Amino acid sequence: EPATSPGFDRIVVLCDVGLMNRLWGPIVIEPARGNTITIRDLLDGIHTFFQMPLSRAEVDHTSSLGRDNYSLLVEAYKRRTTDQRVGAGTGLRDWEWRQGLRRVDCLGDRRWWWGVWVTYNSNGTWQLNLGLVN
Numbered sequence: 001e002p003a004t005s006p007g008f009d010r011i012v013v014l015c016d017v018g019l020m021n022r023l024w025g026p027i028v029i030e031p032a033r034g035n036t037i038t039i040r041d042l043l044d045g046i047h048t049f050f051q052m053p054l055s056r057a058e059v060d061h062t063s064s065l066g067r068d069n070y071s072l073l074v075e076a077y078k079r080r081t082t083d084q085r086v087g088a089g090t091g092l093r094d095w096e097w098r099q100g101l102r103r104v105d106c107l108g109d110r111r112w113w114w115g116v117w118v119t120y121n122s123n124g125t126w127q128l129n130l131g132l133v134n
Helices: 020-024 039-051 056-064 069-082 092-099 103-107
Strands: 011-015 027-029 112-120 126-133
Touching: 011 039, 020 056, 020 103, 027 039, 039 103, 056 069, 069 092, 069 103
Parallel strands: 011 126
Antiparallel strands: 011 027, 112 126
16 A cells, blocks of 8 residues: 555655754655555654664764663663563564664653654655654
8 A cells, every 4th residue: 555645756754863863864765666655665664764773873872962861771772672572482582682772772762653744845845754652
């Protein structure tokens, strides 16, 4: 199912992740197959964006932004990788633990999908905005 009507071959998604926006930039979605972005492409692209491992520079940058930021990042990582509902008995939790910090860990308690909405820009372009809530 196309994500938009008419269909597009590139969608820019903005998500307010504070100062990390400077490092990461927007989420750019392109079709996995064909010429038109599907709903699956959109959801997969957002998921992939937040599953990217954090580089040392990103961890250092996050830590430099506030006294408690590193401990909050590690707390989110531990919560994500030790959740009893994640792959119980499959080894998935151990695999997740070994993968280290990811972008999703920077979201803190704002990690639940709220929705997306369109913003029309003065230059004739538009973008999707991703809303997250706690």
